[in-house]
Amino acid sequence: MATYDDFRGKFVSFDIETTGIDPGEYFGTSVDGVSKRRDLKPRIWEAAFHDPKTNTVFQESFRAENIQQEATALGGIGFYDKNQAWQDHIKNSKSFNYTEKQVAEGISESFNKANLPGGMILIQNARFENRWMAHTANEGGHLSFFDRIRYEQNGGEDGNRKLYTPPSISALKSRIDRDTMSIGAVDAIYDDIIKQYAKETNEAVAGNKIIVGDLMDFTQAAFTKAVNHGLLDKTYLTKGQNIELLASVFLQEEEVHSAGSDARQQSSIFEKLMGLRNRIENKNLNEDDLRRLGQLNAAAP
Numbered sequence: 001m002a003t004y005d006d007f008r009g010k011f012v013s014f015d016i017e018t019t020g021i022d023p024g025e026y027f028g029t030s031v032d033g034v035s036k037r038r039d040l041k042p043r044i045w046e047a048a049f050h051d052p053k054t055n056t057v058f059q060e061s062f063r064a065e066n067i068q069q070e071a072t073a074l075g076g077i078g079f080y081d082k083n084q085a086w087q088d089h090i091k092n093s094k095s096f097n098y099t100e101k102q103v104a105e106g107i108s109e110s111f112n113k114a115n116l117p118g119g120m121i122l123i124q125n126a127r128f129e130n131r132w133m134a135h136t137a138n139e140g141g142h143l144s145f146f147d148r149i150r151y152e153q154n155g156g157e158d159g160n161r162k163l164y165t166p167p168s169i170s171a172l173k174s175r176i177d178r179d180t181m182s183i184g185a186v187d188a189i190y191d192d193i194i195k196q197y198a199k200e201t202n203e204a205v206a207g208n209k210i211i212v213g214d215l216m217d218f219t220q221a222a223f224t225k226a227v228n229h230g231l232l233d234k235t236y237l238t239k240g241q242n243i244e245l246l247a248s249v250f251l252q253e254e255e256v257h258s259a260g261s262d263a264r265q266q267s268s269i270f271e272k273l274m275g276l277r278n279r280i281e282n283k284n285l286n287e288d289d290l291r292r293l294g295q296l297n298a299a300a301p
Contacts, residue, residue: 001191001281004274006198009053010119010205011213012111013266015259016132017046017085019070023135028073040066040073043098044132045089047107048259049114052267058113059260060106061089062098085258104141107133111145118208120201121145123163124243124266126214130163150200150209163212166200169193173217178237186237187228190221194277215266216241222277229280231293233300240296243269249295 020027020042028038048059064070071090074080081087123129137143137160149162164170172193176186197213204211219241226232240246244255247265250272255262276292279285285293 001278002195002198003278004271007120007201007270007274010201011052011122011267011270012114012116012119013050013052013122013263013270014111014129015048015050015124015263015266016044016107016129017257017259017262018042018044018132019074021128023132040070044103044107044136046085046259047103047110048263049110050260050263050267051114051116052271055264056114057260057264058110059258060110062103062106063089063096065097079257083257085256085261100136100139100141102141104136104143107136108142108144111143116210118148118205118210120197120204120211120213121163122213122215122266122270124215124262126163126165126212130161130212133163134160145210148208148210150204150207150211165212165214165217166196168196168200169217172196183224183228183234183237187224190224193217194221194274215270218270218273219246222273222280225277225280226293231280231285233297235300236296239301240299245296245299246273249292249299 019040023042025042026038027040027042043064044062045064046059046061048057050057067090074086133143133146137146146160146162151164151166152162172189176189178186194217197217200211201213203209220237223232223236223240227234227237243262243265246269247253247255250269251265253265255265272292276289279289
């Protein structure tokens with residue numbers, strides 16, 4: 001069974017923070033919940049890579065000229081009001097008119113500093129970053145790691161959607177049918193998925209290429225194994241993948257919603273999940289494992 005050692009020193013974590021979910025969905029000032037103006041373009045305001053080998057975060061922040069308009073428009077939205085990183089962002093330093101090209105240059109510089117010769121970029125939700133990185137490239141930005149993506153997949157009309165997990169991973173996931181398969185059978189497929197991720201990562205290292213790893217796949221693999229061994233509530237077969245819960249249970253930290261902090265947490269959670277999965281399989285759980293499983297069960301709906 002593949003373990004964390006198969007990935008050690010062969011991956012970096014990546015995270016971005018944005019002023020909206022969809023780069024094409026403009027927003028604006030709202031009064032009493034009714035939109036009065038949709039003239040603000042969503043953007044990336046922070047991006048970071050974390051290198052677990054050195055525990056170093058490489059982060060870039062991007063401030064807009066209309067940042068006070070953004071602050072007003074997003075005020076009253078709980079996510080932004082409670083996000084101290086965003087609050088610091090809108091208060092600190094001067095504002096600049098960053099172009100998508102400059103954003104891409106900043107993200108590329110952070111990736112280059114992370115110095116990943118080849119291997120895996122770990123992302124909490126690859127679909128989200130995929131959409132935003134494609135938008136950045138479409139707007140004229142060049143992302144250095146795009147040149148090293150191992151698999152060029154057909155992104156439909158948007159050829160710049162390159163941050164897909166390997167086709168072999170998608171093929172294995174397509175075999176899962178939770179309605180007809182036993183939990184044990186699903187667990188066995190996730191064993192194959194993690195093994196294949198390890199194989200893809202090592203081949204990427206050898207070829208100086210990059211693959212994308214989705215942290216949600218590794219979370220699901222660990223949780224499915226725990227459910228299969230009677231250690232975790234069955235609701236975790238499909239839920240429990242958000243970083244806020246994972247950071248609380250596995251790191252005893254809050255999710256800060258800063259790109260650098262979130263990227264670092266992703267790296268640490270990945271290591272903890274892989275360790276838990278291995279110890280469940282080998283039936284040598286420790287006190288921390290039992291505490292974490294207890295927390296998860298207590299939080300189950």
